[in-house]
Amino acid sequence: MLRFLGFRVVRALVTMAIVLVIAFLTLRFSGEPFDAMYPEGLPVEMQDALREEWNLNLPMHVQFELYIRSMLRGDFGRSIFTNEEAWRMYADRMPATLSVGGLALLLAIVIGIPMGAYAALHRENRAARAVMWLAFLGYAVPHFVLGIGLVLIFGFYWRLLPTTGLGTGWHYILPVMTLAIPMIAAIARFMRAAMLDAVSQAHVMTAQSKGLTDGRIARWHVLRNAVVPLMTVLGLEVAGLLNGSIFVEAVFSLPGVGRVLVSSVLDRDFAVLQFGVLAYAAIIVAVNLVVDVMYTIADPRVRLEA
Numbered sequence: 001m002l003r004f005l006g007f008r009v010v011r012a013l014v015t016m017a018i019v020l021v022i023a024f025l026t027l028r029f030s031g032e033p034f035d036a037m038y039p040e041g042l043p044v045e046m047q048d049a050l051r052e053e054w055n056l057n058l059p060m061h062v063q064f065e066l067y068i069r070s071m072l073r074g075d076f077g078r079s080i081f082t083n084e085e086a087w088r089m090y091a092d093r094m095p096a097t098l099s100v101g102g103l104a105l106l107l108a109i110v111i112g113i114p115m116g117a118y119a120a121l122h123r124e125n126r127a128a129r130a131v132m133w134l135a136f137l138g139y140a141v142p143h144f145v146l147g148i149g150l151v152l153i154f155g156f157y158w159r160l161l162p163t164t165g166l167g168t169g170w171h172y173i174l175p176v177m178t179l180a181i182p183m184i185a186a187i188a189r190f191m192r193a194a195m196l197d198a199v200s201q202a203h204v205m206t207a208q209s210k211g212l213t214d215g216r217i218a219r220w221h222v223l224r225n226a227v228v229p230l231m232t233v234l235g236l237e238v239a240g241l242l243n244g245s246i247f248v249e250a251v252f253s254l255p256g257v258g259r260v261l262v263s264s265v266l267d268r269d270f271a272v273l274q275f276g277v278l279a280y281a282a283i284i285v286a287v288n289l290v291v292d293v294m295y296t297i298a299d300p301r302v303r304l305e306a
Helices: 002-029 044-053 059-070 086-121 125-141 143-157 171-197 202-209 214-251 256-268 270-298
Strands: none
Touching: 002 059, 002 171, 002 270, 044 256, 086 143, 086 171, 086 214, 086 256, 125 171, 143 214, 143 256, 171 256, 214 256, 214 270
């Protein structure tokens, strides 16, 4: 287990190093931030002064070395536009993203798993077929289309719910629904497939031959085996949640980290964008590492070699 964990940690660190290099080089080759700050252009003397102030006049490898040294000291740079520390810009807006995303993930688990289990155990039922049809529809609709549709229906036409900000509990309903619906659909579809696969296993047929009730077989033989691979899907959904939050925060004008990341892309704010890319990559890598470890703990039959 220690060998496996050590291998996964080393692989995660290598992945983060690759992301760091790609993000650094891509930003530098995309142009200078001063082009976005001063679209009408600057005198050559002022351009040279700004490049020197932000070390952009140095060779690429020297810039990268300075950035690594600063990062190891806990200094991730400052915004060229506001002079605010890059990590603080995300930290101040993280509560909004976590609250909406956390509620959406919880709602997806609470609804998606029972939906998939019901569709698997009653697959000949018309209601179960309707559930899976709705799940397919929810999975196919992109976040931004779903969000705009909810805004038009509940905010513009019916005027039942607020559509911008997070002032009250009512403000959370539409953005949480927008994030949760595709996740509910994905979890339900995979849960149904996992349970149908578990039903066909030999130990389930043996339990049926022994006369165990359907409820006992479903709880102790089918559900337990179906939940193990579901961990992988939940890890993927967390990654999808990060991507979806960018669109949702833009649609509903939420003060989250997604808007900071999008603004830094448009403004070519190097330090802010680099930290955002690294933070997103670190979350995804960490989630995958946790899922791998939980998978091996939950199922002793799995043998993963480092």
